[in-house]
Amino acid sequence: VQLQASGGGLVQAGGSLRLSCAASGRGFRNYAMGWFRQAPGLEREIVAAVSRSGSYPYYAYSVKGRFTISKDNAKNTVHLQMDSLTPEDTAVYYCAAGTKVISSQLSASSAYDYWGQGTQVTVSS
Numbered sequence: 071v072q073l074q075a076s077g078g079g080l081v082q083a084g085g086s087l088r089l090s091c092a093a094s095g096r097g098f099r100n101y102a103m104g105w106f107r108q109a110p111g112l113e114r115e116i117v118a119a120v121s122r123s124g125s126y127p128y129y130a131y132s133v134k135g136r137f138t139i140s141k142d143n144a145k146n147t148v149h150l151q152m153d154s155l156t157p158e159d160t161a162v163y164y165c166a167a168g169t170k171v172i173s174s175q176l177s178a179s180s181a182y183d184y185w186g187q188g189t190q191v192t193v194s195s
Contacts, residue, residue, distance in 0.1 A: 071095040071184050075165045078189030081155055085193070089150040091165030091186055099123075099143040102171035104182055105150045107161035107191075117163065118150060119176035128176040132158070155193045162188040 077089040089105065104119035117137065119128040124141035138151040148165060166182035175181040 071098070071101065071167055073165050073167060073184055073186035075163065075186040075189040078163060078191045080192045080194065083156055083193055083195050085155050086151070086153045087155065087191060089152065089163055089165075089189060089191075091148045091150075093146045093148075093167060097169075098146040100169050101167040101184075102169075102176060102182075103139075103141055103148040104166045104168070104171075104176065104179075105139065105148075105163060106166060106179055107159075107163045108188075109161040112161075114164070114179055116177040116179065119171075120148065121173060121176070122171075126173060126176075130177070152191070155191075157193045157195045160191060160193050162190050164188045 072094045074092045105117040106114050108114040118139040120139045120141045136154045141148045165186040167184040168182040171181045
């Protein structure tokens with residue numbers, strides 16, 4: 071499967087962005103999906119993830135209550151709605167897909183098989 075992330079950009083603190091990740095190929099409903107991010111000088115970290123069905127989301131503590139992940143199996147797309155953005159959210163955001171990701175592994179980057187190219191999110195203060 072190929073993943074194409076989009077929707078990044080420059081926004082002021084307190085603003086919102088909506089990231090999208092479009093998947094090509096078959097079997098999208100069999101993939102758990104995740105959003106990860108990497109800021110300069112830091113390791114890649116989980117932001118949010120969702121189970122294959124789209125029914126069970128996971129959020130990093132730092133984004134809980136501000137970000138919402140949604141998976142649309144009919145459109146082969148996963149979205150990340152980001153509200154109340156802060157400068158600490160500045161990073162390159164990556165979407166990822168995995169067929170063997172169980173619920174306890176949603177936050178583990180090593181559990182994902184496919185990665186998109188990343189989209190830059192910059193939040194100014």
